[in-house]
Amino acid sequence: MENGMNLTLKVWRQQNAEAPGQMVEYKLGNVSPDMSFLEMMDVLNDELIRRGEDSIAFDHDCREGICGMCSMFINGEAHGPNRGVTTCQLHMRSFKDGDTIFIEPWRSAGFPVIKDLMVDRSAFDRIQQAGGFISVNTSGRTMDANAIPVPKSDADKAFDAATCIGCGACVASCPNGSAMLFVGAKVSQFALLPQGQPERKERVENMVKQMDAEGFGNCSNIGACEVQCPKSISIENIGRMNREYLAANLKP
């Protein structure tokens, strides 16, 4: 590609969790508009390695918007300027020749930086471990799958909540560093299904308790999470979680 874009990239570099970090400027030429954002980063890393510098560490895996591993804060927005896509689905045609692009990691007390653009999101796993499940063991004798009909509208809503990819864009976008969209989506999925009823109270209590213990903030109805969510998870899931939490704590 001879007529590609010339870009100025300002990238957060941080050796490890303890080290101080800083924005470092890189120039990159001949960027094809057909490249994905992460392929642009590959090209930059290739140049850095050939120059004898350390490559930029960033999380990525499936590169098709479903694994939830990629996590870049681009020009002040989680997953960049486009809606309903992850960083790996963002293409360079969304930028112009001569642009300066700021690339940072997720920033939140709950997500400490590991290196450069890579953060530790294991807090999300611990919230799941606290209650994000239905207590059913593997069994060759569970009841037949069609024994409990589930109204289609409930099943569809549960599915919509369950499409969360756990990337953490909601936390990164929230001024309070709240994880309530993530937790609300999981609470909602099970609250909407008959299988989730027996543990309904304990689930929401345990997950919220863990969420607080991890240092995530509270929701103050700003709504940035819903806007930046690459899967467009609805903020109504936060409302549902609040209702579930209140109901769980009311005296019978």
Added chain:
Amino acid sequence: MELINKIPDGPLDQKWTKYKNTARLVNPANKRSIEVIVVGTGLAGSSAAASLAEMGYKVKALCFQDSPRRAHSIAAQGGINAAKNYMNDGDSTYRLFYDTIKGGDYRAREANVHRLAEVSANIIDQCVAQGVPFARDYGGLLDNRSFGGTQVSRTFYAKGQTGQQLLLGAYSAMSRQIGKGNIQLLNRHEMLDLVVVNGKARGIIARNLVTGAIERHSAHAVVLCTGGYGNVFFLSTNAMGSNVTAAWRAHKRGALMANPCFTQIHPTCIPVSGDHQSKLTLMSESLRNDGRIWVPKFKEDAEAIRAKRLKPTELTEDRRDYYLERRYPAFGNLVPRDVASRAAKERCDAGFGVNATGEAVYLDFASAFERYGKQQATVKGLHNATQEEIIALGKKVVEEKYGNLFQMYEQIVAENPYETPMMIYPAVHYTMGGLWVDYELMTTIPGCYAAGEANFSDHGANRLGASALMQGLADGYFVLPYTIGNYLADEIRTGKISTDTPEFEEAENRIKKQIEALTQNNGTTPVDHFHKKLGKIMWDYCGMARNEEGLKFAISEIQKIREDFYKNVRIPGAINGMNPELEKALRVADFLELGELMCKDALERNESCGGHFREEYQTEEGEAQRVDDVYNFVAAWEYSGNPSTPNLHKEALVYENIKVQSRSYK
């Protein structure tokens, strides 16, 4: 070495029941002192880890990703097969078994495949109990769809995200056990060696990817659920991190690698756009239900399209070649994956390909727009609808069915597939080959198991759509939990296994030495350079079509790339910390050995079957020609100490319940 597959005696449909009735058990008190390491947390790994922990074993689970939920099973789109016969269309365990054997072009084991079909229905029950939100009908019951040209509708699905929902179900079961302390999760950890003590698998060496520490982990059994090795081709639909390292290191410690050349090339993927391409994206097979595949009939039109002087929509019907419909009138656009892929390659090689690279064909929905549009016009009583109105109505129907895929396509290609036909080309998707396992899913190393895509056992030479999810969960939920006890029953007196032994030390030193060699070589070239070079050789000579001359050439080229790699690779950064380039280098080092074995296996198999197409073995019409009397066996390769001189062992395939025939889709 004699390969003993441990298939139980007796009639096919009673083998698994008989096995379960006679397998040895481990009592609950003893289970608490037995440790199992599960490597990989995709469908097979997370379901196995959860199930074994529920049973009482002490489990350690490793994944290289930051969370177990990110394993690449998450990206599976279409669905999961199960012989439930909810649709009352004549499905049964036998039919699912039969379709799978036939789809695999008669290169899979009868007993394993029948067991898979038997447990398939349990998987759906289990997942629904976990709260997996499968698609449902208005009556609240589960919906099914047809898939991959089978004659029944047995595929359960959750929109285009079935893999995601199933994996999150298994992940939640696993999370529950982590919360209880029954599973110790080691995320951002990569297995780099298997430790064998007195002939038995006794643990692993792993690298903590955050700190760079080389760690020893011991266990009474090691279960490898580490997926397929499609990334040997560099470009594939696999995730960037998917790799063969754990399986390959086990292979080097004595586990045989079976049918490594059996690779599935999926026909409908978004074509390569340039040299910067890092991976390929699948467009679900379901699109072939409504899309028609074509290339220009005349070369001058193809050239004009490539030069952007002509648009595909300007070509009249008589100047188009719907080559699948022409060659396979009975199945048309719905031929199996291997057949569709080869036909696309044949047209592009002959000069009829359509995008700038000449490696793409059209998937056109124009006639579906018209067909659905007319239907809608009738339903709505619009008897005088104009052609434009009809097309607009039809587009709406297609959008409801495949809207998310059309959107995904537009996102990547920046062309609107409602206005101009999609461009697609085959891409590496799945590997049927893998570690050789017996009926118990044990490799040739006692105590080392392989499940899911990492093993070779169920799909023969070609996998059917919606069967990968089924196999991963079958192995993890319903096979391993029964078979592993049969081995561990002998381990109840073993006690805690020490990592302070010469075997662990030797393995650790081997890994440390390899890392030192890679990082202190004063090289100048990034890892990807070598990976891309290897991938190109594999794709050109061990891809959709193979021949003796090409394979021999590929083998010598791969040897050269391997040598060059160790001399000239440059890995920046420190080894005692997060270092993605080092991770890649360790994986590519193994791909560089595996690639050669794949070419050897393809060279050895002088026939065409399923995804393995040897140009020398085809019918007059260009179809795959099996040579059953010679090659009706599993090729299991033993590492000899030198990757260029592996030893071949054969396990004969015996068909007692199915008549071996040749597949025809004419």
